[in-house]
Amino acid sequence: MDWKKFKNWKTAVLFYIFLSNIGFISSTTNPKKGEPKIEMSHNSEKATFGGGCFWCMEAVFNRVNGVVKVESGYAGGKTKDPTYREVCSGETGHAEVIQIEFQPDQISYEELLEIFWQAHDPTTINRQGADVGTQYRSIIFAYDDHQKIIADSSKKLWDNKGVYKNPIITEIIRISEFYSAEPYHQDYFKYNNSAGYCRLVISPKIKKLQEKNIIKKNNGD
DSSP states (O other), X not given: OOGGGOSSHHHHHHHHXXXXXXXXXXXXXXXXXTSOOOOOOTTOEEEEEEESXXXXXXXXXXXXXXXXXXXXXXXXXXXXXXXXXXXXXXXSOOEEEEEEEEOTTTSOHHHHHHHHHHHSOTTSTTEETTEESGGGOEEEEESSHHHHHHHHHHHHHHHHHTOSSSOOOOEEEEOOOEEEOOGGGTTHHHHHTTSHHIIIIIHHHHHHHHHTTSSOOOTTO
């Protein structure tokens, strides 16, 4: 665009605004030096799973291609805005869960479920290993009828595979509310990988899934 032909600068400015409004000129703002570039995920969807301690599940799904974000939280109970201590009491009805934001053009909901079944034991009632209580139950929260149909079908498929000695008891229901867990629970393994629980429980699980090429290997693993 040759702006020199506009002798009146006010006319030039008004013409520029007009072109911007009709989309002829696109405006982009570059981040300042040292600031991360923020890209919005317009094509992302959500999935919410409960498979024992949310520290474990979060660490697993943070290593999955196509996953944009994983957030630890609580769902499935009656208490509003529960605290970790309240959930651990077993009286809220909430399960420890992770809310996954993923890009369906990179990974499908069905593929996330494939990882979910292999990331925990879906045959034990209200427990995962030494973690015992209703808050550790195996559960899938569907965001719509389509997700529920897929989850029900995937559960039957894995039950028929005979991978587990006992039947899969995972509950599949529609989600009503997701409550984010306290900040210190987010990315727990990333910032506390030398802690006892992380070394004895989470690290071996991640290594096992990586050896099977179920999840990718992150730098530092």
